[in-house]
Amino acid sequence: MTLFGRKVPIVFSLAIWFIVWELVGRARLSTIVPPFSDVVAAGFTIVPTEKFTRAAAISLRSFAAGMGLAIAVGIPAGVLMARVPLVGKILGMWVNVFVSAPISALVPMLMAVIGIGETTVVVTVFLFAVFVLILDTQVGVKQADRALVEMARSFGASRRQLYTKILLLSALPEILAGLRLAAIRGVKGVVIGQLLVAIIGVGELFELYSQHFLMEEFWALVIIVFVFAFAVSEAIAFLERRVEYYSGAR
Amino acid sequence: MSARPIVEVRGVSKTYDTGVEALRDVSLSLPSGKLSTFLGPSGCGKTTLLKIIAGLMAPTSGEVFVKGQKVSGPGPERAFVFQEFALLPWASVLRNVAFGLELRGVARAERQRVAREYIGRVGLKGFEHRYPHQLSGGMRQRVGLARALAVNAEILLMDEPFSSVDEQTRRKFQEDLLELLQVEKKTVIFVTHSIEEAAYLSDQIVLLSQRPGTVFKIIEPRIERPGKTPDEIRRDKNYLDTVDEIWHVLKQYV
Numbered sequence: 019m020t021l022f023g024r025k026v027p028i029v030f031s032l033a034i035w036f037i038v039w040e041l042v043g044r045a046r047l048s049t050i051v052p053p054f055s056d057v058v059a060a061g062f063t064i065v066p067t068e069k070f071t072r073a074a075a076i077s078l079r080s081f082a083a084g085m086g087l088a089i090a091v092g093i094p095a096g097v098l099m100a101r102v103p104l105v106g107k108i109l110g111m112w113v114n115v116f117v118s119a120p121i122s123a124l125v126p127m128l129m130a131v132i133g134i135g136e137t138t139v140v141v142t143v144f145l146f147a148v149f150v151l152i153l154d155t156q157v158g159v160k161q162a163d164r165a166l167v168e169m170a171r172s173f174g175a176s177r178r179q180l181y182t183k184i185l186l187l188s189a190l191p192e193i194l195a196g197l198r199l200a201a202i203r204g205v206k207g208v209v210i211g212q213l214l215v216a217i218i219g220v221g222e223l224f225e226l227y228s229q230h231f232l233m234e235e236f237w238a239l240v241i242i243v244f245v246f247a248f249a250v251s252e253a254i255a256f257l258e259r260r261v262e263y264y265s266g267a268r
Numbered sequence: 269m270s271a272r273p274i275v276e277v278r279g280v281s282k283t284y285d286t287g288v289e290a291l292r293d294v295s296l297s298l299p300s301g302k303l304s305t306f307l308g309p310s311g312c313g314k315t316t317l318l319k320i321i322a323g324l325m326a327p328t329s330g331e332v333f334v335k336g337q338k339v340s341g342p343g344p345e346r347a348f349v350f351q352e353f354a355l356l357p358w359a360s361v362l363r364n365v366a367f368g369l370e371l372r373g374v375a376r377a378e379r380q381r382v383a384r385e386y387i388g389r390v391g392l393k394g395f396e397h398r399y400p401h402q403l404s405g406g407m408r409q410r411v412g413l414a415r416a417l418a419v420n421a422e423i424l425l426m427d428e429p430f431s432s433v434d435e436q437t438r439r440k441f442q443e444d445l446l447e448l449l450q451v452e453k454k455t456v457i458f459v460t461h462s463i464e465e466a467a468y469l470s471d472q473i474v475l476l477s478q479r480p481g482t483v484f485k486i487i488e489p490r491i492e493r494p495g496k497t498p499d500e501i502r503r504d505k506n507y508l509d510t511v512d513e514i515w516h517v518l519k520q521y522v
Contacts, residue, residue, distance in 0.1 A: 169354035172324055172342050173368040173419065183371070187358055261358070 052233045060234035061241065070223065077219040080136055081208045084143025088200055092148045093193060096155025097185065106156070113156075117149040121207070125214045136218060139211035146207030147200035154196025158189025191261050198254040205247040273297035274423065274455050275321060280330030281480075282316050289480040290316040294330070296483060302471035303449065303456040307463070307514065313481030314459045315351075315427050321457065322348050322425050334423065344372070347421035351428045353408045355400040361387060362396040364411050368419035379418075386414040389448065406437035413445075417452065424456045430465065442468055443498045450494075463518070467491075467510040468501065475517055485517050 036054050043053030064070045099106040099113075125142050132138045162185050170184050186193075212221020220243065227236035275298040282291040290313035298304045306314040319325040321332050323341040332339040334346065342348075347368065355364050362383055363370070369379035387396055390410040400408055409429055416424055430438040442465060449456065460466050466473050467489055475484040489510035493501060501507055 163354075165350060165352055165354040166356065168324055169348070169350060170371065172322055172346075172348040173371050174342055174344060175371045179371055184356075187356075190358075 049231070050233055052237065056234045057237040057241070060232075061238035064235050064238060065242075073219045073223050076136065077208050077212065077221075080139040080211070080219065081143055081204055083140045084207060085147055085201060085204050087140070087144045088147035088151055088204070089197070091144075092151030092196075092200070093155050095148075096152045096193075096196075097159050097181070097189075099152065100156045100159035101185075109152075113149050113152050116145075117153055121145045122210050122214075125211055129215060134215050134217065138215055139208060139218065139221075142211030143204045143207035146210075147204040150203060151193075151196040151200040154192045154199070155189060158192025158196075159185050161192070162188035191258065194254060194258045194261060198251055198258065201250045201254060202247055205243065205250065209243060272300055274300035274335055275457065276333040277317070277321065278331050278333070280317070280320060280327045280332065282313065282320065282325070283328045291320075291327075292480040292482050294476075294481065294483055296474060296486075298455070298457060299472065300455050301453060303458060303469055304472040304474060305458045305460055305466040305470040306474050306476060307460055307466045308476035308481065308484075309478055309518070310461060311479050312476045313479060314461075314476050317476075317481065318425055318427055318457060318459050322346055324348070344419065345421050346423045346425055347416035347419050349409075349412050349416045349424065349426040349429045351431055353400070353405075353412045353432070355408055355411055357400055360397050360399060361392060361403070361411055364400065365414045365418055368415055372419070382418050383414070386418045387411075389417070390414045391444065404433075404437075406433040406441060409433060409441065417448075422455060424454050426456060426458045428459050428461070431461075438465075439498070445469070446493065463511055463514045467507055467514065473510075473514065475514065487513060487517075 039051070040054040042048075043051050043056065095109070099109055121142070124145065125138070128138050128141055132141060166184050166188060167180065170180055175183065209220060209224075212219045213224055215221060220239065223239055224236070226232075227239065275296075277294055277296040277298075280291055280294045281289075283289045294317060306317060308314050316325065320327050321334070321339065323332075323339045323343060323346070334343065337343075356367065359367070362380060365387055366374075366379040366383035369382060374382075384396065387393060390413055392407060392410050392414065395403065395407065400411070403411070409432070413429070416426075430441050433441065446469065458466075458469060470489060473487040473489065475487065476482065477484040487510060489506055491501060491504055491506045491510070496504070
């Protein structure tokens, strides 16, 4: 960002918004916008509470389980779709439908089938995350350099070696990009799942705060969730940049 | 040629799924310990023929025998050097050169020892820990050559290995290759579209016709290379005659 012809660090952009927020809050224009300083203070009060730590633990567990499942299913499915044309044809359309479909609409149905609880949230995270991971893995493996596959064959690579030493590594940049998008969707999945189920984790807290009009706490929680999603995404983006460096100009 | 054949191609034809007929009834004997070249215009099927010998591609009809064994796939007695290098972009020079041995399950210490040796021999000492994108085209091809040498195959299959590098690198590379082969004693099958390159390097030149490729003529340049500098070879009467002879044959269908 540049201001008056000088380069300004990106933090200042955030700072300006926080100042505006503070002023709007101080002016008491709306009850749903408390001053930013009060939100930060509320954040520090809720984080150490047992209620929060338990909610965070449940949410993280659902997120991790759903993402783990998405990786375990998504990457093999993507590889299979890329390598076996028939599988690609059969599943391709469905994956494309689901990657763009509003999965949230399915959550009430999941609740009816699986019940109201953590499992439903895990399945929601899985459904939010898995399709984009499948698609990106498929693209990555499909684009894998054919010359490298031929080279490995010429040196007597086994089928297994072809996958572990060429195809997966070759597709790694795309797989990581897919993983980053999947993780971002996964965070949405946790929040939406828990909001709809409404009795567990962070979703329960959101319900509690908004129903009792605890706006400071509500916004503090929003910021915490945003920061978490951003941090996960940046961590994967960091890995991506490392891989890009090693693979150079592909 | 007196040397016993190490590769025999018998009645090989290849028609692609697209309907393109690349090769028609090609029969050849390639002598052991010599450098043979497939020379012909672009699209004459010379690379196809090389890949069939490598076992990377199956012929539509006909057979290839390597050391008396019928070829049904790649084998440890053959190593391939690719036109576009085909290096692993995520692996260092050291790992790339050792990759053939890695696939064969050779222990890390041993395969790195061998790889270091060949990295030195192709003149890349000091570049072991660089990555392919940090190297020039000529250096990348040296990595490809070192990788093929490291598996210690008797037959080296080279698919237009110098076509992606500039002219001076190409000449230097040709000279180094001849020098290296003096030491290594390998059978080399080399694909090129350059008349000078074929004449400079080869013991036997197989001229292929335009698509569908058939054997048009086989030329054996009798150039006495040992003890001569590259420049002397390029001024040698037999070298110049060979270039002329090839040109006269090729002219018929240009």
